[in-house]
Amino acid sequence: MTYVFSGTGNSQWVANRLQGLVDDDAKVYGMVFPVYAWGIPKIVEEYIQNHLQDILKADYVYAIMTCGDDIGHADEVLSKQLEGRLDAVFSVHMPNTYVCLPGFDVDKAEVAEAKVKETIQRLPTIAESINRRERRTEVTRGKWAWLKTQVLRPLFNKFLINDKYFYTNRYCSHCKRCVRGCPLNNITMDEDGKVGWKHEHCTMCLRCYHRCPNNAVQFGKFTKKKGQKIHDFDR
Numbered sequence: 001m002t003y004v005f006s007g008t009g010n011s012q013w014v015a016n017r018l019q020g021l022v023d024d025d026a027k028v029y030g031m032v033f034p035v036y037a038w039g040i041p042k043i044v045e046e047y048i049q050n051h052l053q054d055i056l057k058a059d060y061v062y063a064i065m066t067c068g069d070d071i072g073h074a075d076e077v078l079s080k081q082l083e084g085r086l087d088a089v090f091s092v093h094m095p096n097t098y099v100c101l102p103g104f105d106v107d108k109a110e111v112a113e114a115k116v117k118e119t120i121q122r123l124p125t126i127a128e129s130i131n132r133r134e135r136r137t138e139v140t141r142g143k144w145a146w147l148k149t150q151v152l153r154p155l156f157n158k159f160l161i162n163d164k165y166f167y168t169n170r171y172c173s174h175c176k177r178c179v180r181g182c183p184l185n186n187i188t189m190d191e192d193g194k195v196g197w198k199h200e201h202c203t204m205c206l207r208c209y210h211r212c213p214n215n216a217v218q219f220g221k222f223t224k225k226k227g228q229k230i231h232d233f234d235r
């Protein structure tokens with residue numbers, strides 16, 4: 001069994017590539033998803049809470065977390081959620097998708113390509129480890145890992161997982177791509193074509209922002225001059 005959550009395609013792409021490399025084994029539970037704020041996405045936390053008994057029945061549990069740069073102690077957050085039953089955990093670099101604060105933007109094309117190339121090279125070795133059921137932690141923690149996960153992450157979760165800052169600007173063409181694409185069904189469009197966020201389930205995956213063909217979805221003031229993650233590999 002493999003659980004995949006992907007906001008903007010990176011983790012789905014990793015999971016697809018891994019499929020041909022990892023042996024099919026019903027007793028192995030795999031998870032592939034992005035790192036959010038040096039922790040795990042709210043939707044993944046909820047999934048684990050709801051499926052914990054099934055996950056704990058597996059003989060071997062592994063996770064691959066995709067990240068733009070570093071994960072802090074996200075692997076420990078995950079392991080705690082899984083009551084310590086995380087046999088192997090890997091982080092892999094993929095193009096960055098976080099753009100909602102000053103100083104954070106999508107990667108330049110060459111940086112994004114280098115990350116994808118590095119991940120393509122690592123995946124077969126990661127798959128071998130999984131197939132051998134090795135107990136392994138291979139992650140990029142980065143600097144100030146404790147501070148990021150223990151101090152910044154709770155602040156992020158409290159104040160910045162908040163869909164009330166999303167809006168569409170005058171470039172919105174009412175194509176409904178954001179409405180249809182939202183993995184949590186959290187976006188609406190009224191009869192006048194006005195896009196709204198429901199303030200119910202947002203997990204801050206930014207699919208609405210990155211997939212908008214007109215870059216019309218914005219988050220407060222901070223996304224005004226930011227790029228979108230558009231790379232050939234996820235087309």
Ligand SMILES: Cc1cc2nc3c(=O)[nH]c(=O)nc-3n(C[C@H](O)[C@H](O)[C@H](O)COP(=O)(O)O)c2cc1C
Pocket residue numbers: 005006007008009010011012033034035036037038039066067068069070071094095096097098204205206
């Ligand atoms: C809300 C949010 C928070 C993020 N936090 C981090 C982070 O703490 N560290 C990091 O390296 N990348 C971070 N990223 C970047 C993503 O983890 C990375 O781009 C990931 O590959 C996206 O996967 P996806 O396309 O499957 O959604 C964040 C992205 C988002 C949207």
